[in-house]
Amino acid sequence: MTSVDTLMQPDAQGFFGPYGGQAVPEHLKKIMDEIAQAYVEISQTQAYQDELAELYQYYVGRPSPIYFAKRLSAHCGGARIYLKREDLNHTGAHKINHCLGEALLAKHMGKTKVIAETGAGQHGVALATACALVGLPCEIHMGAVDIAKEHPNVTKMKILGARLISVTRGTQTLKDAVDSAFEAYLEDPQNFIYAIGSVVGPHPFPMMVRDFQSIIGREARTQFPQLTGRQPDYVAACVGGGSNAMGIFSGFLDLPEVKLVGVEPAGRGFAIGDHAATLSYGQPGTMHGFHSYMLQDPQGEPLPVHSIASGLDYPSVGPQHSYLKDLGRAEYHAVDDQACLDAFIKLSRIEGIIPALESAHALAWAMQKAPELDADACILVNLSGRGDKDADFVAEQLGL
Template identity: 65%
Template sequence: MSKSYLESTPDENGFFGKFGGSFIPPVLEQPFADITQAYKELKDSPEFIKELKYVRKHYQGRPTPISFAKNLTELCGGAKIYLKREDLNHTGAHKLNHCMAEVILAKHLGKTKVIAETGAGQHGVALATAAAYFGLECEIHMGEVDIAKEHPNVVRMKILGANVIPATHGLKTLKEAVDSAFDSYVPQADKAIYCIGSVVGPHPFPMMVRDFQSVVGHEAKEQFFEHENNLPDAVVACVGGGSNAMGIFAGFIDDKEVELHGVEPMGRGEKLGEHAATLTYGEEGVMHGFNSIMLKDENGEPAPVYSIGSGIDYPSVGPEHAYLQSIGRTTVGLCNDEEAVDAFYKLSQLEGIIPALESAHAVGYAMKLAKTLGKDKTILINLSGRGDKDIDFVVDNYPIPNAKF
């Protein structure tokens, strides 16, 4: 019997085709080898599985439901739109799915501290939450620009006991936060674990985070059958690093009849530095310890990027997303700032659900896609996070529209 996609991909060295792998300095080779070995030991351990199931059910609030967006569907006039409600996961986003598991892994390795980067702050809040729950020290690196923009999440992290360290170099956003976190981790690798916040970084993190996030897709597949007695025609999720997308794609990746759409941030336009549409405009390159598709400047270095969504303004992308696009399994879509804000307000005023700006990119693209499909078709969006963190920024920069659409 042949193995499923998730069982057979990546290979033992962490490659998805030519993408992925581990390109790290010698000082980090042993810590990452230890993490890989610990994950292999834990992932099929009955004790680990039992603990994770307990945490997800009795602490996180899983399973999260699927909601039919009736009013949004009627507005678009095409395919039926459904939402996988990761905004209802504890801490308000999908990030806790892998953070709780990563902290259990850290405890298994005898670590006393977790270190991570964060963009929009959702990963930082989730890791601070997991660290508090399991009694570990937590250090979060965040770009100065994002600290100002995502102030509510910064306050939440501090209340939860995390030490928030600003990244003050470069563009002062997500890439710089990753740089800062890696620099801090190297001299602390004996007592700390770097809990990468997406399906990026050196092996085993792209595989490990995908596997921990796959609960989203496995739940969604079963739940969607309850609604439609069928699979969705299309699954849509935003892609920066790409953890929420891989999480929901995992449930449908072997179902070839289901189209998988990863939505990139088109920002303010096509000019380099005005968007973060890596798969659309990038080329192959190594960054932050893995080979993938990345946006490069004229010197071949990581290019400046921009998006209204702080969690998706990253100049590379998870290697599995690069691989799936290269073999034609996924379709890459685009959503710009204006479309994302429009979707933010429409979902809020039509469905009573305020989405994260990152998730609003998936909603904005799905609204365009729905109009091209017949009413007999269905779209499932991974609503990866709630928009509490974004409301001040949005209303300060984009006036609240009249609800009469």
């Protein structure tokens, strides 16, 4: 059986099994290695750890609670559904966990600007927040389609002082925002840092973002037995790039009795360009500086993707997820836009909690799975973000 250390830690070249690495030019590899070395050295200092821990507690509001969704569980029948409430964090999602870590790292490294991409805007808002806190300029690249769709988050980024770049190329969504942000980073990689918004990109970013997000799993592993006297049967989380999922999965990797479930977007169906279910329908390939499963054409170029959730419409996935899939330690399913919308409304109206559309994918899977299980079974869903940003869009879609 594969050891937990092997599941958690990449090798010296940044690979989780065959996935990950640094598929970048030699001069960029040198810079990535410098970031990796700085991360290892700085993150181990007591001063860095104390500052980050203090910010998590007094600024973010950690630990986030676990909530028993009693009425939703009764509505679905079968298993009990619990929610890890990352939506209650400052800025409204899990993204603040790694954004604070990255911004502090940039400050300690003496970087002069932080550059990033965003899809739904949660990473952009969290990074703009963290940069305001540490006093660094912040530049966010966001697809024009997502800017129109996620207007509340766009306004927040501007209020926080970030420079917002509208990306009008290609599909004008997350993949194109990543391309644009990376090009801006290449203008001065010595002085800028690219704060990747998920467990993707060249090493050390998949490891680094996972490490910052692992606080979710550590908390949940302690909290759930305190609440229920046992560990959950299933831990479920949505997967685009996969940061919130790796965050909570990391706390349970060494407990084989806990099933780990990643939930991808089936979108409008499984025709090309209608979904972003990378692990369900993709093949191994290379993009954005790392090797992983991706949705690609015969020439290896990324395919167009779609999800009702802007934060999930990415044609690849974190390399650690690909490794967990191949090993069978995690399973991955896909739910469509309609199921996501239904879960969004049901949680809102049954529990009074408005979830992010991204998180509603994991919730939709839990709602489908619960009736198949006994009443003593437990499903823990990582409610990775709140739905303020999606409220106007959903109301328009449903004619509310």
